[in-house]
Ligand SMILES: NC(=O)C1=CN([C@@H]2O[C@H](COP(=O)(O)OP(=O)(O)OC[C@H]3O[C@@H](n4cnc5c(N)ncnc54)[C@H](OP(=O)(O)O)[C@@H]3O)[C@@H](O)[C@H]2O)C=CC1
């Protein structure tokens with residue numbers, strides 16, 4: 236079902252000649268020396284389920300070398316290095332005990348608050364000690380800060396990083412900050428957050444992440460849509476009856492109320508993960524695969540979405556949500572939401588896009604269901 240044989244086509248799996256020359260031109264001098272990866276919110280759910288396992292995968296593939304790379308966890312919880320290692324050990328799969336222990340030994344833990352200098356001073360000292368240890372080339376340091384934290388604390392944490400933990404200006408290398416979703420709570424707070432981060436860091440230092448964009452199914456969407464002659468002519472209102480983009484989980488908040496209850500399912504899943512998937516399903520063909528061109532098409536399709544009709548929104552909260560001790564007793568936060576988006580353009584007019592997300596449901600699944608219209612003159616109707 237793949238398309239033509241263009242060397243730069245994503246379906247060919249080959250790298251185009253222009254990207255090889257781009258690689259040759261890259262200045263790699265700032266890509267050597269000690270790399271410190273700091274996971275802020277290391278005591279939390281994201282850190283144990285995804286961030287540390289992802290780092291472990293990199294370690295297993297040889298991208299993280301003992302001696303050159305050091306990993307630091309930071310959070311308020313009082314824990315020892317071993318306490319953090321034990322907390323994440325069970326989530327690191329597919330390795331011998333020896334390999335696992337080598338990885339865990341790279342990790343250190345620093346405890347401190349998110350809005351006062353003390354903890355960040357200790358963090359900086361711990362990072363610096365590793366940078367000047369005998370294995371490392373002096374004068375080089377790369378520092379990567381991953382904010383596995385509720386967005387409410389991003390501004391204060393970023394201020395602390397800026398004040399206490401930047402790569403020293405006398406060193407070659409860099410400081411980068413990875414920011415999780417949701418990016419604020421609404422337009423005003425997103426713009427405010429953007430301005431706050433913009434005052435502290437250059438755009439090239441900031442990385443905004445949505446892990447759904449890294450999923451294979453989601454990455455394949457562009458190929459399915461734009462390199463496939465079967466689907467190309469069918470992807471429109473003449474042939475498609477409705478589209479459902481669904482996220483369901485068979486577990487609840489499980490102690491994540493400290494983050495989740497401030498945001499709810501719409502901001503946790505729909506506004507970011509499902510909306511990104513929606514854009515890839517509904518947007519027009521981008522000029523190229525460059526991030527800017529893809530972004531431009533996403534923006535256009537979002538601008539074509541009509542105001543949401545309140546009659547087409549369903550909200551709910553699962554029974555037992557408030558039994559989670561991290562959730563406030565009086566919480567009214569939705570853990571389920573379904574919303575219909577209507578795209579007012581030539582391709583999609585009249586086709587509802589149903590975005591649905593829920594926690595503590597009967598099964599775990601993330602799916603995109605594109606329902607085609609019935610074939611005319613259906614001879615199978617009597618069989619249903
Ligand atoms: N969990 C997941 O699978 C995924 C989560 N994310 C994103 O990661 C971020 C963190 O989520 P997650 O790890 O699940 O959440 P958690 O509730 O587990 O929070 C992470 C850590 O942040 C600290 N924390 C929690 N609530 C607060 C609060 N109100 N104020 C200050 N600190 C707090 C706690 O650490 P301590 O008390 O020790 O300081 C906690 O261990 C969110 O932005 C979420 O959208 C993204 C993708 C997947």
Ligand SMILES: O=C1O[C@H](COP(=O)(O)O)[C@@H](O)[C@H](O)[C@H]1O
Pocket residue numbers: 484503504601
């Ligand atoms: O971003 C989030 O995603 C996870 C689900 O991720 P998945 O890759 O396992 O589908 C979700 O549990 C969490 O609430 C949310 O913050």
